Amino acid sequence: MFFIIFLSLVLFSACSINIKHKFPSKEISDLTMPGNKLKFKEIEGYENYKIIATHFRTDKQEIRYILGNKKAYRALKKNKLPLPEGSIVVKIGWKVKKMKNFNPALEAGTLQRVEYMIKDIHRFPDNPGNWGYARFVKNKGKYTVWAKGTQSCISCHNLAKQNDFLFSKYQSLH
Numbered sequence: 499m500f501f502i503i504f505l506s507l508v509l510f511s512a513c514s515i516n517i518k519h520k521f522p523s524k525e526i527s528d529l530t531m532p533g534n535k536l537k538f539k540e541i542e543g544y545e546n547y548k549i550i551a552t553h554f555r556t557d558k559q560e561i562r563y564i565l566g567n568k569k570a571y572r573a574l575k576k577n578k579l580p581l582p583e584g585s586i587v588v589k590i591g592w593k594v595k596k597m598k599n600f601n602p603a604l605e606a607g608t609l610q611r612v613e614y615m616i617k618d619i620h621r622f623p624d625n626p627g628n629w630g631y632a633r634f635v636k637n638k639g640k641y642t643v644w645a646k647g648t649q650s651c652i653s654c655h656n657l658a659k660q661n662d663f664l665f666s667k668y669q670s671l672h
């Protein structure tokens with residue numbers, strides 16, 4: 499009996515630790531875009547999303563990972579457009595730096611941004627493709643919301659209209 503109680507306690511505390519550390523601090527998860535009210539919290543667990551594509555911006559010297567939740571990943575893998583309701587696509591950007599012990603190689607340095615697009619017909623009925631946009635910028639170790647709004651996101655992503663407003667295409671791993 500004692501053993502069972504002990505075991506349950508161990509399991510319970512392991513679970514609560516897990517929940518506690520599921521996402522960065524509350525300060526981060528509460529960050530909210532001023533215009534459309536999208537929160538950082540909305541993409542909780544994005545570390546487990548799958549890689550859809552990788553990009554490199556030569557002008558910004560930034561390497562980018564594009565990740566998708568299950569819905570987005572499945573659709574993009576099969577190139578089934580438009581993406582289904584509830585799809586989330588996340589982009590993470592890191593400044594690149596030279597590898598210390600092998601100079602010609604570049605590696606990811608400081609993380610500079612986490613941004614996402616979420617397909618939600620109820621919250622974004624008037625946005626092209628029903629996509630909502632959010633960007634969180636990391637500067638000197640601290641995240642802040644992108645205060646300039648999302649009009650520029652919408653306009654530029656219009657260039658990718660034929661691909662459901664996404665520039666990314668599934669990047670094969672084979």
Ligand code: HEC
Pocket residue numbers: 553555562564587588589613614615631632633644647648650651652654655658663664665666667
């Ligand atoms: C001037 C054009 C431009 C603007 C403005 C822009 N984007 Fe993008 N976005 C791109 C391009 C090009 C890519 C693909 C290349 C890359 O990863 O940088 C991209 C990729 C993305 C992706 C990955 C999915 C995809 O379309 O490939 C997300 C998510 C994203 N942008 C979010 C945003 C958000 C949020 C904003 C506004 C805060 C924004 N973008 C503003 C051009 C733009």
